[in-house]
Amino acid sequence: MSRVRTWALAPAGGLLILLFLIPMAIVTSYSWMTRGPYGGVAAPLTWENYARLFDPLYFSILIRSLVYAGIATGICVLMGFPLALFISRSGGRKNFYLGLVIVPFWTSFLVRTYAWMFLLRDTGLINTALQALGVIGEPLPLLYNPFAVMVGLVYGYLPFMVLPIFSTLERLDRSLLEAAADLGARPLDALFRITVPLCKPGILAGSVLVYISCLGAYLTPDLLGGGKTIMIGNLVQNQFTTARDWPFGAALSLILMLAVMALLLPLVRRGNEGLL
Amino acid sequence: MSRWLSLYAVGAYAFLHLPLAVLAVFSFNSSRFTTWEGFSLTWYRAAFADTQLGEATINSFLIALAATVLATAAGTLCAYGLWKRGSKWITTxxxxxxxxxxxxxxxxxxxxxxxxxxxxxxxxxMHTVILAHVMFSLAYVVTVVAARLRTFDASQEEAALDLGATEWQAFFHVTLPQLLPAVISAALLVFIVSFDDFVITSLVAGVDSETLPMVIYAMARRGFNPTVNAISTLIVVGLGVLIVAGERLREK
Structure with missing residues (x-):
C-alpha cells in the first residue's frame, strides 16, 4: 500500500525540496550575510540587514505597503460585500454572475494592469474623453500616483473578497432573515444586524487574502505607480537587480514572508485553508 | 433595496470588465491615438509582423506546454498519494x-x-523558467485533483485490488480515468498561469528565453503602442476560452 504512495509523492516532494525549500533556505541564510565586493554575498554574519529595515528611507516604504494594503482591503470589503450579496440573491443565474467575477481574475494580470495604464495615462481614454467634452483643459494626472496604485490593487484582488463572502452568504440560514422580517425588521436593519455579522468569517477570510496579496504586490505599483509609491515587493526586486544588495533583499523577503504567514495563521487555525 | 443592489452590481461589473473591453475596442482603432477614427486591423498586422513578439510567443508556448505536462503529472500523482495518506510536510x-x-x-x-x-x-x-513554473503550479494541480478525489469512492479501488489488479493497475485503469476531467482542468490552469506569468519568469529567464509577457511589459514601459492593445486582446480571448473550458470541466 505505502509503496505506491511513496512513489506517487516522490516527484512533487522532490520538486518542492529542490525548488522551494532549498531556495527559501538559501534566501534565509543570505539575510545574515554581508554584501560581497561584486554584489554577491560574503561571509561575515550580521544582523545589520534586519537593522536597516528601520532606516527611515526603507521603513517608510514598509509602512506605506502596510497602509496601501489596508486601504485597498477596506475598499474591497465595501465593494465586494454588496457584489457578493447581489450574486447570492440572483437566483438561477448565480453561476453566471459568479463566473463574471472569476473569469477576469484568471485573465492575464499584466494585461489587466496595462488596461489601466491605457485608461489613466495623460493621453489615455479618460483624459481624452474629458478634454473632448470640455470638462477639463489640461489632462488630469491620473497615472503614476497612489490613486492609480489603489485602483490597480482593488481591481486586481476584488475577486479574493467576493468569493469567500459569497460562500458564507450561501451557507446563511435564510429562516433567520424571515424571522427578522416577521418581527418587523426592515430589510436594511436585517442586513446590518443579521447578514453582515453572520458573514464575518467570510469577510475576514477575504480581507486576509486581499491584504496579503496587496502586501506582496509588485507589478501594480511598478507599472501604475511612480517613484514615490514603491512597495516592499519593488524594493525586494530592486535589491536583487539594480542595487545588487542580495543580503538586504533577502532580509526584506523574509520579513514579507513572515508577515504573510502571521496574517494567515488565524485562517489556518479556523480550518479555513480554502484552497488546499 | 434589491433595485439599488442591482444598480450597484452593474457598476461593479463595469469596473471589472470595462477596462479590458475598452482595450479590445481600441485595438481595432485605425488611429494610434485614443480618439476613435475608424475600424482597422493595422495593429493586428503589426503584431503578427513583429518577429520579437513571434519568437516570444513561441517561447511562451513551449514553456507553458512543458510546464503543463510536468506539473500536471507530478501534481496528480501527489494528490493521489496524499489521498491515500496525508503528508504534513508536503501539504504545508x-x-x-x-x-x-x-x-x-x-x-x-x-x-x-x-x-x-x-x-x-x-x-x-528555458529550462530554469520551466522548472520555476512547474514549482509554482504544483499547488494548483494538487488542489484541483484533490477536490475531485474527495468525492471518489475508495471501494472501487479496493474492488479492483480484490479482483487481482496491482496497485498501479488500479490507479491507471480505475482511478485515473475518473479523475480525468479534473486533471484536464488542472492542466488548463497550469497552462494559463505559466503562459501568463511575468514576475517570476522575468527574474529567472535567460537571454534566449524571453516570453510574451516580458515583451509586453517592455513595450508597455516604453510608452503607448497600440500593438500592445492588439496582442493583449488576443491573449485575453485565448486565455478566456481556456478559462471557461476549465471551469466547465471542474463543474462536471
Missing amino acids: SLYLSLVTPEIVIGIALLAFYQWMFRYLRIQLG
Whole structure:
C-alpha cells in the first residue's frame, strides 16, 4: 500500500525540496550575510540587514505597503460585500454572475494592469474623453500616483473578497432573515444586524487574502505607480537587480514572508485553508 | 433595496470588465491615438509582423506546454498519494508555495540557480523558467485533483485490488480515468498561469528565453503602442476560452 504512495509523492516532494525549500533556505541564510565586493554575498554574519529595515528611507516604504494594503482591503470589503450579496440573491443565474467575477481574475494580470495604464495615462481614454467634452483643459494626472496604485490593487484582488463572502452568504440560514422580517425588521436593519455579522468569517477570510496579496504586490505599483509609491515587493526586486544588495533583499523577503504567514495563521487555525 | 443592489452590481461589473473591453475596442482603432477614427486591423498586422513578439510567443508556448505536462503529472500523482495518506510536510510546503508572494519565489529561485551555477556549468534559460513554473503550479494541480478525489469512492479501488489488479493497475485503469476531467482542468490552469506569468519568469529567464509577457511589459514601459492593445486582446480571448473550458470541466 505505502509503496505506491511513496512513489506517487516522490516527484512533487522532490520538486518542492529542490525548488522551494532549498531556495527559501538559501534566501534565509543570505539575510545574515554581508554584501560581497561584486554584489554577491560574503561571509561575515550580521544582523545589520534586519537593522536597516528601520532606516527611515526603507521603513517608510514598509509602512506605506502596510497602509496601501489596508486601504485597498477596506475598499474591497465595501465593494465586494454588496457584489457578493447581489450574486447570492440572483437566483438561477448565480453561476453566471459568479463566473463574471472569476473569469477576469484568471485573465492575464499584466494585461489587466496595462488596461489601466491605457485608461489613466495623460493621453489615455479618460483624459481624452474629458478634454473632448470640455470638462477639463489640461489632462488630469491620473497615472503614476497612489490613486492609480489603489485602483490597480482593488481591481486586481476584488475577486479574493467576493468569493469567500459569497460562500458564507450561501451557507446563511435564510429562516433567520424571515424571522427578522416577521418581527418587523426592515430589510436594511436585517442586513446590518443579521447578514453582515453572520458573514464575518467570510469577510475576514477575504480581507486576509486581499491584504496579503496587496502586501506582496509588485507589478501594480511598478507599472501604475511612480517613484514615490514603491512597495516592499519593488524594493525586494530592486535589491536583487539594480542595487545588487542580495543580503538586504533577502532580509526584506523574509520579513514579507513572515508577515504573510502571521496574517494567515488565524485562517489556518479556523480550518479555513480554502484552497488546499 | 434589491433595485439599488442591482444598480450597484452593474457598476461593479463595469469596473471589472470595462477596462479590458475598452482595450479590445481600441485595438481595432485605425488611429494610434485614443480618439476613435475608424475600424482597422493595422495593429493586428503589426503584431503578427513583429518577429520579437513571434519568437516570444513561441517561447511562451513551449514553456507553458512543458510546464503543463510536468506539473500536471507530478501534481496528480501527489494528490493521489496524499489521498491515500496525508503528508504534513508536503501539504504545508504546497500551501506555503501558494501564499508566498511571487516576487519572493522569484528571487529565491534566482538565488538558488546562481548558487547551483557555481557548481554546474549551466545558464539561465528555458529550462530554469520551466522548472520555476512547474514549482509554482504544483499547488494548483494538487488542489484541483484533490477536490475531485474527495468525492471518489475508495471501494472501487479496493474492488479492483480484490479482483487481482496491482496497485498501479488500479490507479491507471480505475482511478485515473475518473479523475480525468479534473486533471484536464488542472492542466488548463497550469497552462494559463505559466503562459501568463511575468514576475517570476522575468527574474529567472535567460537571454534566449524571453516570453510574451516580458515583451509586453517592455513595450508597455516604453510608452503607448497600440500593438500592445492588439496582442493583449488576443491573449485575453485565448486565455478566456481556456478559462471557461476549465471551469466547465471542474463543474462536471
